[in-house]
Amino acid sequence: MALTGLDIYKKLPQKNCGECGVPTCLAFAMKLAMGKAQLDACPYVSEETKAELSEASAPPIRLVTIGVGDKALKIGEEAVLFRHEKTFYHQPGFAVLVDDGMSESEIGEKLAQLKSSQFERVGQFLRADLVAVKSSSNDSAKFVELVKKAMGTEFPLVLITDNSEMMKAALSVCAKTKPLIYAANEGNFEQMAALAKEENCPLAVAAKDLNILSELVEKVTAQGIKDIVLDPGSRNIKDSLRDATFIRRAALKKKFKPLGYPIITFPCEMYDDPYMEAVAAGVGIMKYAGIIVLSDLEAWKALPLYVLRQNIYTDPQKPMQVEEGIYPIGEPDEDSPVLLTTNFSLTYFTVSGEVEASKIPSWICIMDVEGLSVLTAWGAGKFVPESIGPFMKRCGITDKVKHRKLIIPGCVAQISGELEEELPDWKIEVGPREAGDIPAYLKSRSA
Numbered sequence: 274m275a276l277t278g279l280d281i282y283k284k285l286p287q288k289n290c291g292e293c294g295v296p297t298c299l300a301f302a303m304k305l306a307m308g309k310a311q312l313d314a315c316p317y318v319s320e321e322t323k324a325e326l327s328e329a330s331a332p333p334i335r336l337v338t339i340g341v342g343d344k345a346l347k348i349g350e351e352a353v354l355f356r357h358e359k360t361f362y363h364q365p366g367f368a369v370l371v372d373d374g375m376s377e378s379e380i381g382e383k384l385a386q387l388k389s390s391q392f393e394r395v396g397q398f399l400r401a402d403l404v405a406v407k408s409s410s411n412d413s414a415k416f417v418e419l420v421k422k423a424m425g426t427e428f429p430l431v432l433i434t435d436n437s438e439m440m441k442a443a444l445s446v447c448a449k450t451k452p453l454i455y456a457a458n459e460g461n462f463e464q465m466a467a468l469a470k471e472e473n474c475p476l477a478v479a480a481k482d483l484n485i486l487s488e489l490v491e492k493v494t495a496q497g498i499k500d501i502v503l504d505p506g507s508r509n510i511k512d513s514l515r516d517a518t519f520i521r522r523a524a525l526k527k528k529f530k531p532l533g534y535p536i537i538t539f540p541c542e543m544y545d546d547p548y549m550e551a552v553a554a555g556v557g558i559m560k561y562a563g564i565i566v567l568s569d570l571e572a573w574k575a576l577p578l579y580v581l582r583q584n585i586y587t588d589p590q591k592p593m594q595v596e597e598g599i600y601p602i603g604e605p606d607e608d609s610p611v612l613l614t615t616n617f618s619l620t621y622f623t624v625s626g627e628v629e630a631s632k633i634p635s636w637i638c639i640m641d642v643e644g645l646s647v648l649t650a651w652g653a654g655k656f657v658p659e660s661i662g663p664f665m666k667r668c669g670i671t672d673k674v675k676h677r678k679l680i681i682p683g684c685v686a687q688i689s690g691e692l693e694e695e696l697p698d699w700k701i702e703v704g705p706r707e708a709g710d711i712p713a714y715l716k717s718r719s720a
């Protein structure tokens with residue numbers, strides 16, 4: 274049973290010193306009880322009390338790390354049911370499935386997709402995260418060979434077999450990379466938990482329903498396993514959504530520890546239709562998968578899923594921004610065009626992409642408007658002549674070009690007159706409303 278804020282308060286030092294970031298011990302206790310603070314923030318809590326309060330201060334959904342080094346995947350530690358309540362923290366990892374029953378060429382093709390299906394969008398690198406290595410052959414040697422091949426990608430692994438002897442053989446070559454062991458079930462949980470403990474690897478627990486799943490989790494935690502990933506066994510969108518929602522609610526609202534772990538889903542096992550598989554993966558991104566195992570990562574499937582994940586896991590309270598400044602596109606000189614826009618990442622990367630496509634070297638002046646898009650910033654009074662004028666003077670563009678012609682976004686054409694009054698040395702030109710029209714505009718301008 275989770276401790277209440279008052280239970281926790283009684284155990285705190287009660288100095289009310291504020292060093293934990295909130296003014297009183299009571300306020301800190303309340304935040305701890307809601308999972309919105311870490312006990313380490315108070316420097317005066319004794320080790321003994323820390324041990325006592327560990328349950329109360331632990332996040333309701335455990336953070337689990339799969340793999341090591343730069344490519345390690347961290348999942349879990351989510352604190353809300355709905356993204357708009359706060360934010361989602363650890364985006365789900367996409368795994369591509371390879372099976373030791375597949376042909377060499379099919380395996381090679383799928384492993385190659387991990388590298389070929391990588392994209393850059395608004396300054397972020399979008400890619401898959403894991404290789405799920407499955408044995409359907411029941412042949413240890415084949416499984417181990419496939420594991421070795423998958424290790425060559427340097428992506429973290431999910432090892433898939435019910436056979437604990439085969440799992441042991443696979444771990445003998447890859448345990449140091451901390452793969453996810455999939456899975457402990459009713460028939461093998463003691464052996465799988467023993468392997469996970471011995472090799473210090475995370476363990477997936479799989480069951481046909483949530484009751485059996487939570488009982489199994491209690492059994493493996495009793496064996497000393499802490500890093501767990503849940504597979505509730507659902508293999509269609511409806512059941513998967515129902516189970517994931519139940520698990521998240523039980524963990525956050527009821528503080529039900531046996532379900533307080535990230536979830537693995539298998540869209541690759543839900544549908545033969547690749548489009549339905551992609552839909553199931555999309556549902557997993559939104560509700561509430563930690564790992565999504567896909568049959569392949571063809572670009573048509575990977576890109577929209579990556580973008581959906583990026584959007585869902587962007588903090589809604591912090592628009593993605595780029596730094597204020599002057600950005601050269603190509604190799605601009607003192608005669609090159611000067612464009613002005615705001616520091617909302619999507620705006621910057623869209624505009625810079627179109628300027629690049631025009632092949633006309635240009636300067637883009639990016640003004641800090643707290644990450645708002647052009648029209649929103651104008652509406653909020655942040656992208657207006659009175660603030661643009663001082664920005665153009667301080668940004669240093671006058672040292673880069675000898676002309677004084679400034680191209681502003683077409684959607685704020687109405688500010689051109691006032692802006693000329695703010696910047697009397699400059700001629701204001703109204704650019705296109707749509708970024709897609711920038712190449713044609715720049716070309717016609719330089720003709």
Ligand code: SF4
Binds near residue numbers: 291
């Ligand atoms: S730092 Fe510790 S003692 Fe100080 S107010 Fe916070 S909880 Fe209380």
